[in-house]
Amino acid sequence: MAADRTEPVVTTPHGAVRGRYEHGVAVFRGIPYAAPPFGPRRFRPPEPPEPWDGVRDAGAFGPTAPKPPYSDAFAQYLSDPDVPGDDCLNLNVWTPEPGPGARLPVLLWLHGGALTRGSSAVPVYEGYAFARDGVVLVSANYRLGVEGYGLFPDAPANPGLRDQLAALRWVRESVAAFGGDPDRITLGGQSAGAISVGALIAAPQAQGLFRRAVLQSGPPEASDRDKVRRMVRRMANRLKVPATAEGFAAVERGLLLRTQAEVGRLSSPVLGGPAFGIVVDGDLVPRDPLEALVSGEAARDAGLLMGWTRDEYRLWLAPGGLLERVDRLGAVALAGAMARCHCGHEVVRGYRTLRPRAGAAEIVGQLVTDHLLRRPLRRLADARPGSSYVYEFAWPSRLPDLGACHALDLGFVFDTGDVPDSRRLAGEGAPQDLADTMHAAWVRFAASGDPGWEAWDATHPVRVLGDGPPHTVHGLRDAELALWTAAPPVPEPPPLPRGPRDGAQPRAAELRAVIRRLRRSGDVHGI
Numbered sequence: 001m002a003a004d005r006t007e008p009v010v011t012t013p014h015g016a017v018r019g020r021y022e023h024g025v026a027v028f029r030g031i032p033y034a035a036p037p038f039g040p041r042r043f044r045p046p047e048p049p050e051p052w053d054g055v056r057d058a059g060a061f062g063p064t065a066p067k068p069p070y071s072d073a074f075a076q077y078l079s080d081p082d083v084p085g086d087d088c089l090n091l092n093v094w095t096p097e098p099g100p101g102a103r104l105p106v107l108l109w110l111h112g113g114a115l116t117r118g119s120s121a122v123p124v125y126e127g128y129a130f131a132r133d134g135v136v137l138v139s140a141n142y143r144l145g146v147e148g149y150g151l152f153p154d155a156p157a158n159p160g161l162r163d164q165l166a167a168l169r170w171v172r173e174s175v176a177a178f179g180g181d182p183d184r185i186t187l188g189g190q191s192a193g194a195i196s197v198g199a200l201i202a203a204p205q206a207q208g209l210f211r212r213a214v215l216q217s218g219p220p221e222a223s224d225r226d227k228v229r230r231m232v233r234r235m236a237n238r239l240k241v242p243a244t245a246e247g248f249a250a251v252e253r254g255l256l257l258r259t260q261a262e263v264g265r266l267s268s269p270v271l272g273g274p275a276f277g278i279v280v281d282g283d284l285v286p287r288d289p290l291e292a293l294v295s296g297e298a299a300r301d302a303g304l305l306m307g308w309t310r311d312e313y314r315l316w317l318a319p320g321g322l323l324e325r326v327d328r329l330g331a332v333a334l335a336g337a338m339a340r341c342h343c344g345h346e347v348v349r350g351y352r353t354l355r356p357r358a359g360a361a362e363i364v365g366q367l368v369t370d371h372l373l374r375r376p377l378r379r380l381a382d383a384r385p386g387s388s389y390v391y392e393f394a395w396p397s398r399l400p401d402l403g404a405c406h407a408l409d410l411g412f413v414f415d416t417g418d419v420p421d422s423r424r425l426a427g428e429g430a431p432q433d434l435a436d437t438m439h440a441a442w443v444r445f446a447a448s449g450d451p452g453w454e455a456w457d458a459t460h461p462v463r464v465l466g467d468g469p470p471h472t473v474h475g476l477r478d479a480e481l482a483l484w485t486a487a488p489p490v491p492e493p494p495p496l497p498r499g500p501r502d503g504a505q506p507r508a509a510e511l512r513a514v515i516r517r518l519r520r521s522g523d524v525h526g527i
Contacts, residue, residue: 008098012174015052019098020059025131026098028178030062033170034089034163037143043155043245046089046166062090064119065144066253068261073319077399078407079421080113081121089163091140091170092120094127095179102179105186105446108171108210109139110164112191112218112407115276116145116264124422129415133443136180140167142196145260146235146248149276151228155245157281164196165206165284172209186212186446190410194218194306199278201299202289212449213299214442215306216413217406219376220289223277230274234263269316270368272340290376294383303449304384305442306377307391307462311403313365315425318401326361337364341371343484350483366480375481381456388456389445392476395434395466398427404466412465415439434466 008019008026019028034046041047063085070078097104107130111118120139127137140163142148148160156162172182187210189197198220200206201213233243238259241247248256267273280287292298317323326333334348341347351363358366381388393409402408402425411422417430441451441463453472454461462476 009055010098010177012177013170014049016055017058018055019093023128023132025094025096025128026178027128027131028058028093028095028098029060030087030090030092031056031058032062032087032090033140034166036086037089037147037159037163038086042249043147043150043152043159045156045159045162049089061092061119061121062141063088064121065141066147066257067113067117067119067144068257068264070117071319077315077319077402077425079122079124079424080117081119081123083119083121088141088143089166090120091138091167092127093175093178094131094137096131096134096136097179098177099179100176103176103181103184104134104136104179105184106136106138106171106175106180106182107186107188107214107442107446108168109137110142110187110189110193110196111139112189112193113144115149115160115192115195115278116260118144118192122421123419124410124414124416126414126416126419129439130443130446133439135443135446136175136178138167138171138175138180140164142167145264145276146232146256149228149278150232150245150248151225151279152232152243152245152248156283157279158284161196161199161203161278161284164200165203168200168206168209183211184447185210186214188214188216188442189218190216190407191218195221195278198293199285199289201302202292203284204286204298205284207298210299210302212303212305212445214445215304215377216409217308217312217373219373220293220380221278221376222280222285222288222290223275225279227274228277228279231263231267231276234274235259238263269372270313270337270340270364290380293380296383302387303445304380304388305391305445305451306381306388307393308369308373308377309393309404309406309409310467311365311396312369312373312406313361314401314403315406315408317361317365318405323361323401326364327359330360333360333364337367341367343367343371346486347483351480354479370477370480370484374477375484378460378481385457386455387449389451389453389463390456390461391441391451391453391463391465393438393465395431397425398429399425409438409465411435412438413442431466437470438465 009016017028017031019026032049035049061083064083065088120141125139130137142163143160151157176182187197194215195218197213197215236243239251267275381390394404396403397408408425411417412435415435416422417435445451453463459474461472461474463472
């Protein structure tokens with residue numbers, strides 16, 4: 001049901017909610033899609049929320065999942081609001097027509113933040129523009145860090161991913177009342193959100209709940225279970241508790257978050273190391289999501305929009321001055337990257353030939369980006385020609401050293417470049433015409449499955465956005481990625497070059513020294 005133009009009211013399966021009209025669209029914030037995941041529900045799969053009587057106010061963002069703050073080096077670029085409270089499994093809806101009958105396309109957005117940070121309350125994700133242009137935008141919170149992705153012997157794996165599935169089911173069941181079409185749901189996310197989207201569209205329990213998917217700067221993947229276990233064990237050792245859900249549930253929440261942040265400081269996209277991630281669990285994630293999608297056993301008919309930014313790595317290295325430090329490490333840093341990416345000298349030599357003016361930081365950054373993002377996303381596109389669309393975001397930030405970095409594209413996709421939180425990463429003067437182009441493409445994809453450029457085929461069309469007028473390049477980055485298939489993978493770290501000071505060190509000790517130097521350089525996060 002709908003009320004007057006100042007306070008729209010919609011009935012959900014659990015009770016009625018009252019939103020607000022803002023900027024010409026109806027906005028509902030903080031709607032519970034699951035019960036608070038604490039007390040007896042902690043570390044357990046999500047449960048439905050308790051129904052409520054009367055009309056629940058949905059004018060403000062709900063509580064965010066517990067998370068540590070970004071370090072100062074990253075906080076200057078990335079905002080991460082913290083809303084206290086236990087009822088953190090909530091979502092928000094922006095719609096132009098609150099009420100059944102409109103049957104508008106729906107975009108369910110999952111935020112990034114390395115599965116340890118972020119929330120749907122980040123201002124860059126405001127959905128006014130999507131609703132203005134005829135798409136119902138839904139954004140959801142989910143459990144993070146050890147609460148959402150810890151691996152314990154006495155609790156089910158992947159509770160954060162299970163939260164996301166619960167949010168998707170809520171959208172499927174409830175979005176028609178907000179003007180959405182439950183048969184035209186697009187799942188979208190960036191970075192860790194895109195990794196989550198990849199896992200969801202591969203999950204047997206999610207089949208039939210979505211039509212399309214958007215993966216921005218994040219591939220479908222499953223983390224090594226031992227990596228996640230090592231993260232849990234390191235936390236348990238510091239906390240002096242058993243590495244069990246019961247043991248962790250007894251720890252004060254603030255102490256748990258501080259310990260998670262301290263242990264997580266030793267991990268990054270560039271360095272690798274123990275980290276929280278989605279794992280194969282024999283249930284929601286029965287096998288590696290990328291393999292399930294490439295084989296065609298999941299999401300067979302789903303259209304895919306996916307891509308990356310030209311300089312993803314600069315957000316991983318620029319804060320804290322790591323670009324300069326990696327350049328100074330030179331060949332030693334390159335050897336560390338070879339170990340990280342399991343590739344040999346011939347791959348690095350090929351990158352240097354293709355980028356003769358690049359320093360060590362650029363070579364390391366692009367090498368790691370191709371290993372983590374571009375290669376798996378292109379493999380997925382190769383398996384689904386005709387229904388996959390690939391882009392590269394190329395506009396460089398106005399701020400020093402960032403280039404076209406990780407997460408910079410978000411303000412353009414959401415057309416929120418005018419909010420201060422977008423300018424923290426983009427600087428002043430971001431081009432509105434680029435936001436118009438990108439936002440319109442995402443709207444078209446949500447509505448029809450076609451963003452407005454060629455679908456992927458044997459010619460490898462990539463839409464370049466932000467480097468002059470939008471244009472398609474066939475075979476973009478083919479030369480770099482061909483180097484990986486021409487050379488066999490290296491299972492062990494390759495020999496490191498001998499330097500004037502470190503030449504006598506054994507290979508493993510020298511590599512550990514490089515990693516320690518990088519880690520001392522600052523707090524390095526994924527997003």
